[in-house]
Amino acid sequence: MANESFISIQDVSKDFGVVRAVDRVSIDIAQGEFFSLLGPSGCGKTTLLRMLAGFEFPTSGEIFIDGQPMSSVPTNHRPVSMVFQNYAIFPHLNVSQNIGYSLRKDRLSKADFNAKVGEMLDLIKLPGYEKRASHELSGGERQRVALARALVRRPKVLLLDEPLGALDKQLREQMQLELRALQKSVGITFVFVTHDQEEALTMSDRIAVMSKGRYLQIDTPTQLYESPTSRTVADFIGTMNFFEAQVKDAQNGRAHIDVGPLGSLSAPLRQQKFAAGQRVLAAIRPEKIALLAEPKPGANQVKGQVDTAAYLGDRSHFYVRIEGIERPVAVSAQNMQTAGPGVGDPDRQVWLSWAEDAVVILNADD
Amino acid sequence: MVDGTAPKAGSVSGAGTGRPGLLSWWRQLYLRSEGVRGYSLLSPTLLLMVFAIAVPLLLLFVASFWTQHLLDITPTFVFDNYLTFAEKDSYQKLLWRSLKISGFVTVLTLLLAYPMAYFIAFRIKQNKLMWIILITVPFWTSYLLRVFAWKIILGYNGVINSGLLTLGWIQAPLEFLLYNQFAVVLTLAHAWAAFAILPIYVSLEKIDRTLLEAATVLGDGPVMRFFRVTLPLSMPGVVAAALLVFIPTVGDYITPALLGGPKGLMIGNLIQLQFAKANNWPMGAALSVISLLAITLVVCAFLWFSKRVRTQNL
Ligand SMILES: Nc1ncnc2c1ncn2[C@@H]1O[C@H](COP(=O)(O)OP(=O)(O)O)[C@@H](O)[C@H]1O
Ligand SMILES: [Mg+2]
Numbered sequence: 001m002a003n004e005s006f007i008s009i010q011d012v013s014k015d016f017g018v019v020r021a022v023d024r025v026s027i028d029i030a031q032g033e034f035f036s037l038l039g040p041s042g043c044g045k046t047t048l049l050r051m052l053a054g055f056e057f058p059t060s061g062e063i064f065i066d067g068q069p070m071s072s073v074p075t076n077h078r079p080v081s082m083v084f085q086n087y088a089i090f091p092h093l094n095v096s097q098n099i100g101y102s103l104r105k106d107r108l109s110k111a112d113f114n115a116k117v118g119e120m121l122d123l124i125k126l127p128g129y130e131k132r133a134s135h136e137l138s139g140g141e142r143q144r145v146a147l148a149r150a151l152v153r154r155p156k157v158l159l160l161d162e163p164l165g166a167l168d169k170q171l172r173e174q175m176q177l178e179l180r181a182l183q184k185s186v187g188i189t190f191v192f193v194t195h196d197q198e199e200a201l202t203m204s205d206r207i208a209v210m211s212k213g214r215y216l217q218i219d220t221p222t223q224l225y226e227s228p229t230s231r232t233v234a235d236f237i238g239t240m241n242f243f244e245a246q247v248k249d250a251q252n253g254r255a256h257i258d259v260g261p262l263g264s265l266s267a268p269l270r271q272q273k274f275a276a277g278q279r280v281l282a283a284i285r286p287e288k289i290a291l292l293a294e295p296k297p298g299a300n301q302v303k304g305q306v307d308t309a310a311y312l313g314d315r316s317h318f319y320v321r322i323e324g325i326e327r328p329v330a331v332s333a334q335n336m337q338t339a340g341p342g343v344g345d346p347d348r349q350v351w352l353s354w355a356e357d358a359v360v361i362l363n364a365d366d
Numbered sequence: 367m368v369d370g371t372a373p374k375a376g377s378v379s380g381a382g383t384g385r386p387g388l389l390s391w392w393r394q395l396y397l398r399s400e401g402v403r404g405y406s407l408l409s410p411t412l413l414l415m416v417f418a419i420a421v422p423l424l425l426l427f428v429a430s431f432w433t434q435h436l437l438d439i440t441p442t443f444v445f446d447n448y449l450t451f452a453e454k455d456s457y458q459k460l461l462w463r464s465l466k467i468s469g470f471v472t473v474l475t476l477l478l479a480y481p482m483a484y485f486i487a488f489r490i491k492q493n494k495l496m497w498i499i500l501i502t503v504p505f506w507t508s509y510l511l512r513v514f515a516w517k518i519i520l521g522y523n524g525v526i527n528s529g530l531l532t533l534g535w536i537q538a539p540l541e542f543l544l545y546n547q548f549a550v551v552l553t554l555a556h557a558w559a560a561f562a563i564l565p566i567y568v569s570l571e572k573i574d575r576t577l578l579e580a581a582t583v584l585g586d587g588p589v590m591r592f593f594r595v596t597l598p599l600s601m602p603g604v605v606a607a608a609l610l611v612f613i614p615t616v617g618d619y620i621t622p623a624l625l626g627g628p629k630g631l632m633i634g635n636l637i638q639l640q641f642a643k644a645n646n647w648p649m650g651a652a653l654s655v656i657s658l659l660a661i662t663l664v665v666c667a668f669l670w671f672s673k674r675v676r677t678q679n680l
Contacts, residue, residue: 101581102585104594
């Protein structure tokens with residue numbers, strides 16, 4: 001990619017009175033990247049985005065966009081545009097006037113203006129909507145118009161604050177794909193705020209997982225899912241089984257840990273350092289565990305009893321009780337055969353098995 | 367009831383539902399038709415409007431075609447009064463001046479009220495209600511008192527003149543302050559300010575703040591944003607304020623009578639004269655009808671114009 005720190009957020013904090021909304025965040029975002037800020041409500045995503053837009057200014061720290069410090073640049077002079085959660089379509093203007101709102105200073109001829117607006121309407125697949133009044137638009141159409149309005153002058157950065165939150169599920173999934181395709185075709189850097197982990201995983205090049213004003217991990221969707229670096233991240237993204245464990249030894253990229261009832265395990269290290277005897281957490285995703293009717297030869301398996309089973313059509317969720325472990329273990333299995341009585345029936349005795357590399361070791365205290 | 371001993375089948379129905387005739391017919395109509403429900407709710411007001419406004423207006427209209435000589439009113443249908451108005455330049459001038467003064471009052475009031483409403487809507491975060499109450503405080507005293515207060519302020523020996531004399535900035539009292547159109551415009555604008563502030567405030571308060579942020583992020587500075595978003599979206603309030611100020615001030619006669627002097631008289635003073643000293647009620651009625659029509663015309667033109675402004679993209 002062209003510029004690895006096209007947007008550079010350097011040690012930025014923001015206080016509202018006594019509330020610290022953003023706490024010493026440093027993030028570099030590359031040019032043309034689809035970057036998501038993911039986190040629960042109230043974790044400071046909007047505040048961070050509004051500082052990029054210039055609606056708020058950092059209490060401390062500095063934001064650079066395209067190499068320029070933004071501390072004295074007002075919103076209307078920044079090379080950014082924004083799509084608001086409620087779309088903020090101007091109610092007194094029609095679709096064409098809304099989309100062309102920012103073109104006023106270009107002093108285009110009427111024909112050029114109409115051509116640009118028409119081009120944007122084609123892009124968002126609403127051709128012929130020029131003269132529609134804003135109140136004649138559906139939720140999805142408003143969302144598209146807001147997008148076209150923000151993109152018409154080709155900003156260097158587009159900020160999106162939960163733009164899909166108000167849409168119903170089907171439309172939202174469709175818009176996720178369209179938005180992603182659109183971003184790739186226009187090549188503009190997107191900073192996308194969402195509290196929906198699936199949405200972030202589907203669309204982003206990289207994701208910053210935030211919590212309480214800080215970010216916990218910045219990574220690609222795959223890395224975040226496969227190699228979370230903390231319990232909070234692992235918990236927030238997808239489902240995760242955690243087991244208390246103790247390190248026996250850790251070297252040459254592998255650790256041997258003692259997981260109580262699960263016995264002794266070996267797991268890969270991910271740039272982590274652990275001392276022998278340290279208390280850690282062993283984490284395994286539900287879909288990385290196989291449910292077996294009979295024990296198979298080899299290690300990495302444990303006997304249990306099915307507690308509850310939930311049939312979800314394409315897959316089933318099981319909770320399996322294991323002696324000596326308090327919480328039942330979650331197991332998710334693809335329903336590859338037609339369902340019938342079988343391994344997953346409640347109270348059946350089963351064996352759980354997993355691959356060595358499926359185990360993630362996390363610090364016990366964060 | 368003697369014959370009430372015979373048990374009727376199915377007579378368990380609740381009160382009213384079993385009663386045939388007018389009441390159930392009305393009830394059905396009431397429940398089915400939204401229009402009927404609406405008018406029923408309105409009915410007390412509607413009655414009052416019919417008897418206190420529509421009927422008198424109709425009488426006024428009819429009377430404007432009569433003639434009066436001394437104490438004798440001749441109820442025959444003639445256009446004499448309207449012809450008189452067409453012939454008398456002084457009458458036309460008075461109507462024209464009234465519209466002009468009210469126009470100035472409206473513009474001045476809007477110019478004074480808009481910043482005030484804007485301030486309360488956008489800058490005041492707490493205690494907005496207190497600010498609104500403060501704005502209505504002048505209305506706690508009578509209109510007449512407020513007019514007299516301006517007389518004291520603007521008068522020959524008034525506050526302004528004596529103040530400036532004491533400071534030595536002027537040698538003789540300024541005479542252009544009182545008894546002219548300026549004094550009338552100033553006093554009326556002050557008197558009607560609250561009527562303009564409130565509707566403008568309401569329409570500003572309703573504006574979604576993210577629209578302003580959207581305009582900013584799309585490249586507008588504060589001034590451009592005001593003219594392209596805030597002002598158009600507050601137009602309903604501005605229009606309401608303009609009408610609330612313009613319509614009643616055209617017919618005002620207390621302020622011009624007390625502060626206007628001969629050059630500041632308005633159509634209201636002439637109408638009052640016809641009903642009182644001149645003792646020509648039909649002429650007064652005709653002048654009233656004429657000024658009513660004039661106001662209607664101006665208001666229609668204004669509404670048409672403001673609609674154009676609202677839907678225009680700058
Ligand atoms: N203008 C403000 N004034 C005071 N507190 C604010 C303001 N904006 C946000 N906050 C606080 O900052 C924190 C982060 O808010 P926000 O950035 O909106 O979170 P998110 O978008 O992740 O839900 C919250 O605790 C919120 O109450
Ligand atoms: Mg938010």
